[in-house]
Amino acid sequence: MPAMTSPDGPAHGRPAYPSFESPRSCPPALVAAWDRAKGRVRDEIGEALHDSWIANLEIEGAGQGVAKLTAPTGFIAEWVDRYYAESLLRALRAELPNLQRVDLRAAPRGAAPEASEAPAPRREASRPAQAAPAVRDALASATAARREAEPAPAPAPRPAEARTAATTDPGESPSIPLDPRFTFDRFVVGKPNELAHAAARRVAEGGDVTFNPLFLYSASGLGKTHLMHAMAWRLAESRPEAKVVLLTAEQFMYRFIQALRSKDMIGFKQIFRSVDVLMIDDVQFIAGKDSTQEEFFHTFNALVDQGKQVVISGDRNPVDMEHLEERIRSRLQWGLVVDLHPTDYELRLGILQSKLDLLQASHPEVVIQPRVLEFLAHRISSNVRVLEGALTRLTAFASLVGRPVDLDMAQECLADILRAADRKVTVEEIQRKVAAHYNVRLTDLLSPRRARVVARPRQVAMWLAKTLTSKSLPDIGRRFGGRDHTTVIHACKTIEKLKETDSQMAEDLELLRRMLEG
Numbered sequence: 060m061p062a063m064t065s066p067d068g069p070a071h072g073r074p075a076y077p078s079f080e081s082p083r084s085c086p087p088a089l090v091a092a093w094d095r096a097k098g099r100v101r102d103e104i105g106e107a108l109h110d111s112w113i114a115n116l117e118i119e120g121a122g123q124g125v126a127k128l129t130a131p132t133g134f135i136a137e138w139v140d141r142y143y144a145e146s147l148l149r150a151l152r153a154e155l156p157n158l159q160r161v162d163l164r165a166a167p168r169g170a171a172p173e174a175s176e177a178p179a180p181r182r183e184a185s186r187p188a189q190a191a192p193a194v195r196d197a198l199a200s201a202t203a204a205r206r207e208a209e210p211a212p213a214p215a216p217r218p219a220e221a222r223t224a225a226t227t228d229p230g231e232s233p234s235i236p237l238d239p240r241f242t243f244d245r246f247v248v249g250k251p252n253e254l255a256h257a258a259a260r261r262v263a264e265g266g267d268v269t270f271n272p273l274f275l276y277s278a279s280g281l282g283k284t285h286l287m288h289a290m291a292w293r294l295a296e297s298r299p300e301a302k303v304v305l306l307t308a309e310q311f312m313y314r315f316i317q318a319l320r321s322k323d324m325i326g327f328k329q330i331f332r333s334v335d336v337l338m339i340d341d342v343q344f345i346a347g348k349d350s351t352q353e354e355f356f357h358t359f360n361a362l363v364d365q366g367k368q369v370v371i372s373g374d375r376n377p378v379d380m381e382h383l384e385e386r387i388r389s390r391l392q393w394g395l396v397v398d399l400h401p402t403d404y405e406l407r408l409g410i411l412q413s414k415l416d417l418l419q420a421s422h423p424e425v426v427i428q429p430r431v432l433e434f435l436a437h438r439i440s441s442n443v444r445v446l447e448g449a450l451t452r453l454t455a456f457a458s459l460v461g462r463p464v465d466l467d468m469a470q471e472c473l474a475d476i477l478r479a480a481d482r483k484v485t486v487e488e489i490q491r492k493v494a495a496h497y498n499v500r501l502t503d504l505l506s507p508r509r510a511r512v513v514a515r516p517r518q519v520a521m522w523l524a525k526t527l528t529s530k531s532l533p534d535i536g537r538r539f540g541g542r543d544h545t546t547v548i549h550a551c552k553t554i555e556k557l558k559e560t561d562s563q564m565a566e567d568l569e570l571l572r573r574m575l576e577g
C-alpha cells in the first residue's frame with residue numbers, strides 16, 4: 060500500500076500554508092487549493108474515476124507538512140490510499156510545496172458538518188481506515204488473498220485514455236474527440252428518452268434534413284452528450300464524406316475569442332460555415348455572452364440557409380433561456396425541440412444492467428447481486444451520472460474482494476452517495492438556515508425591506524437557491540416575497556463577485572453550503 064509521503068524527506072521551516080483545526084474554519088484559499096489539486100488528479104485519472112473516489116474527499120486542514128483529508132467512508136479511504144495516494148500527494152504538492160504527507164481518514168459516521176466536530180481517531184496513511192463491518196470483513200479477506208496474488212485489480216475503464224482513441228477529423232477540424240463509450244448501441248432506450256433517441260437516430264442516419272435544428276434538452280446527466288456523440292459516430296458511417304463538427308458552446312466561444320485575438324475572423328467563419336453538420340453541446344453556456352451569441356446566430360443562420368444540419372443541446376427549452384437573445388430563442392424553435400425526461404425505474408435498471416454487462420465482459424470476476432442493481436435503481440433517481448458513479452465504485456469493490464457484492468456491502472460502500480441522493484435541499488430550508496446564520500428574521504428575509512442587514516442575507520439565500528436547487532429564476536423570485544427574476548439575477552451576480560473579493564463572504568457561503576448539503 061503506498062504511503063502518502065514525500066520522497067524528499069521532511070522539509071524544514073514553516074509550511075507555506077495556514078494551519079487550522081476544524082473544517083468550519085477551513086480558509087477559502089486552502090479549499091481553493093484543494094479544488095485545484097483535485098482538478099489535477101481528474102486530468103490524470105479521468106472524470107469517472109475522479110468522481111467515484113476523489114470528488115467527495117474533503118480537506119480538513121494543512122500544517123506541519125501534513126494535509127488532512129477525510130473520506131466519506133472507510134472503504135473509500137482504503138481504496139484511495141491504495142490506488143491514488145501518490146497522485147494525491149503530487150497534485151497537492153503543486154499547491155503546498157512543503158507538503159510531506161497526506162493524512163487520510165474516514166469521516167465520522169453520520170456526523171453532520173454543523174455538529175461540533177470531535178476529531179475522529181486519525182489513521183496513519185499506511186494503515187487501513189475504519190471501514191464498516193460488512194466492508195471491513197470483505198476487505199480483510201481480500202487483503203489476505205492479495206498478499207498471495209498481487210497485482211491489484213483493474214477497477215474500471217479510464218475514459219480519459221479512451222477518449223484519445225477516436226476523433227472524426229483530427230486535422231483542421233475544431234471537433235472534440237468522440238467518446239467511444241457514447242454510441243447508439245450503448246444508449247439504453249426507455250419511455251422517458253425514446254422520442255429524443257428516435258429523432259437523434261433519424262438525423263444521424265443521413266438522408267434529407269428533416270428537423271433543423273434538432274434541439275435536445277434535459278436536466279443534467281440524462282444523456283444529451285451521449286446522444287450527440289452517438290450521432291457523430293453514426294454520421295461518420297452513414298455520411299463519411301460529410302464534415303461533422305461537434306463541440307461544446309464553451310469551446311465555440313474560446314475559438315471565437317481566439318480568432319478575435321489573432322484577427323482571424325475570416326478563418327473562423329470559413330471553418331464553421333463550411334461544415335455539413337454542426338453540433339453544439341450545452342448551448343446555455345453562451346447565453347448572456349453578447350458577441351459570442353451574435354456570432355453563433357450568424358453561423359447558425361448561414362448553415363440552416365444552406366440546408367446544413369444543426370444539432371444543439373441545452374439544459375432547458377429554448378423558450379426558458381432567459382439570457383439568450385430573443386431572435387436566437389425563436390430560431391432555435393424552428394426545428395424539432397425534444398426533451399429527455401427524468402428516468403423511470405425500468406430505464407435506470409436497464410442502464411445499470413447494460414453497464415454492468417459491459418464491465419463484466421472485461422472483468423468477469425466482478426459479480427454484483429441483481430438485488431443490488433434494483434436497490435440502486437430505486438434509490439438513485441436524479442442523474443444517470445451518479446448511478447454510474449455508484450456502479451463504478453461497486454465494481455471496483457467487487458473486483459477487490461473477489462466475491463459477489465450483496466446489499467449490505469453495497470449500502471456501506473455507497474453510504475455517502477446514498478445519503479446525497481436522499482437529500483434534496485429546498486428553498487425554504489435555505490431561507491431558514493441563512494436567516495439563522497445572519498441572525499435576521501425569516502419574515503424580514505421575505506419582506507420588501509431593503510436595509511443592507513437584510514438585503515445581503517437575502518441575496519446570499521437567492522444565490523444558494525440558484526446553486527443548490529433546480530428551481531428556475533422566476534420560481535426563486537416568487538419564493539422570496541414575489542420578487543422578479545431580474546432581482547434574483549442581480550443577487551446572484553453580486554454574490555458571485557463578492558465571493559471572489561471578500562474572504563468572509565467566501566467562508567460564509569462554503570459553510571452554509573456544507574450545512575445544507577449535509
Ligand SMILES: Nc1ncnc2c1ncn2[C@@H]1O[C@H](COP(=O)(O)OP(=O)(O)OP(=O)(O)O)[C@@H](O)[C@H]1O
Pocket residue numbers: 241245246247248252277278279280281282283284285286341374410443444447
Ligand atoms: N439512456 C442511457 N443509456 C446509457 N447511458 C446513459 C443513458 N443516459 C445517460 N447515460 C450515461 O450517463 C452519463 C451522463 O450522460 P450525459 O453526459 O450524456 O448527460 P448530459 O445530459 O449531457 O448531462 P449534462 O447536462 O450534465 O452535460 C454518461 O456516462 C452516459 O453514458
